[in-house]
Amino acid sequence: MTKHAQKNKLLVGVNKKKRRRGVHTKKRTVWQKYTEYLWPSMGVNAFLRWLEIRIKRTPEGRDKVAMGAAVGMFATFIPLVGLQVLLMLGLCKLLRGNFWVSVLISFLGNPWTFPFIWLVSYQLGMAILFREGSIIPDDISLWHVVDNMGFYFDAFIWPTLVGGLPLGLLMAIITYYVVRFNVRSYQRARTAFLARRRAEEKEKRLKLHQMATEKMKDAAGKLKDTAEAILKTDSNDKPEKKAKP
Numbered sequence: 001m002t003k004h005a006q007k008n009k010l011l012v013g014v015n016k017k018k019r020r021r022g023v024h025t026k027k028r029t030v031w032q033k034y035t036e037y038l039w040p041s042m043g044v045n046a047f048l049r050w051l052e053i054r055i056k057r058t059p060e061g062r063d064k065v066a067m068g069a070a071v072g073m074f075a076t077f078i079p080l081v082g083l084q085v086l087l088m089l090g091l092c093k094l095l096r097g098n099f100w101v102s103v104l105i106s107f108l109g110n111p112w113t114f115p116f117i118w119l120v121s122y123q124l125g126m127a128i129l130f131r132e133g134s135i136i137p138d139d140i141s142l143w144h145v146v147d148n149m150g151f152y153f154d155a156f157i158w159p160t161l162v163g164g165l166p167l168g169l170l171m172a173i174i175t176y177y178v179v180r181f182n183v184r185s186y187q188r189a190r191t192a193f194l195a196r197r198r199a200e201e202k203e204k205r206l207k208l209h210q211m212a213t214e215k216m217k218d219a220a221g222k223l224k225d226t227a228e229a230i231l232k233t234d235s236n237d238k239p240e241k242k243a244k245p
Contacts, residue, residue, distance in 0.1 A: 051104055051107070052182075054104060055069065055101055055104060055105075055179065055183070056182065056183055056186040056187075058098060058100075058101055058183075060098055062180050062183040062184045062187065063180065064096060064097060064098050065098050065101050065179065065180075065183050066097075066175075066176045066177070066179040066180035066183065067092075067095050067096060067097030067098070067176065068092060068097035068098030068099060068100070068101030068102040068105070069097075069101050069102065069105045069175050069176065069179040070097070070172040070173070070175045070176035070179070071088050071091045071092055071095065071097045071102040071105075071172070072088060072101065072102030072103065072104065072105030072106040072108075073105055073108070073168065073171050073172050073175040074091070074168040074169065074171070074172040075087050075088045075091075075102065075106055075109075075168070076105070076106055076108060076109035076113075076117065076168070076171075077117055077121060077164040077165075077167050077168030077171065078161065078164055078165075078168060079118055079121065079157055079160045079161055079164060080161075084106060084109075085103075088102045088103065088106065105175070117164075117167075118160050118164075120163070120167065121159075121160045121161075121163035121164035121167055122156065122159050122160045122163060123163065124162075124163030124166070124167060125158070125159030125160055125161065125162035125163030125164070126159045126163070127163075128159075128162055128163060128166075129159055129162060131159065
């Protein structure tokens with residue numbers, strides 16, 4: 001037994017419990033899930049690449065996938081954090097978009113990007129409403145915001161919502177056509193790749209069939225020659241019968 005075979009045997013003996021792929025051995029805590037949401041452990045580039053592949057491999061039409069991506073991008077610009085999921089669900093039902101694609105796209109809206117998105121939306125909303133900048137009170141606190149919800153909604157949330165609607169609509173239109181083009185290109189390339197691979201496999205099977213047929217013919221010919229040689233040998237070894245007088 002080689003060293004590699006011995007090593008594999010030892011590993012098989014140690015890992016008796018087979019774990020299904022994609023199932024964690026240890027459950028993540030709430031803090032670990034939150035930190036993973038803030039900063040993916042795989043890295044930002046790898047996360048964006050995973051997001052791209054996940055969207056492109058969605059087993060649905062490119063229009064439905066693109067519409068789901070557009071809905072997710074639009075919901076990212078709406079400053080109603082607790083209602084974004086319901087908004088995406090309703091818009092996907094109405095516009096026939098893929099809800100899970102919209103959820104994946106909405107991951108782009110996170111604590112790292114929300115301040116920039118909301119600041120731009122707020123400035124645009126103030127320009128649309130012809131207002132000047134609002135002054136934040138010095139004694140601001142959570143209870144102060146709750147007690148004066150009407151003031152904060154009119155001064156901050158409403159301008160952000162007004163500015164976020166046109167920005168979200170513009171980004172949704174851009175996202176729709178970009179995702180639609182990329183998904184269409186990916187699906188065409190994948191279809192061509194699968195067709196080429198099927199043709200190569202078919203050609204390979206045909207060659208193997210031809211080789212097997214030729215080998216069978218050669219074996220049959222050799223068997224026939226051997227049988228003829230044996231018959232000739234048997235006929236030569238038999239004694240000739242003498243004619244009766």
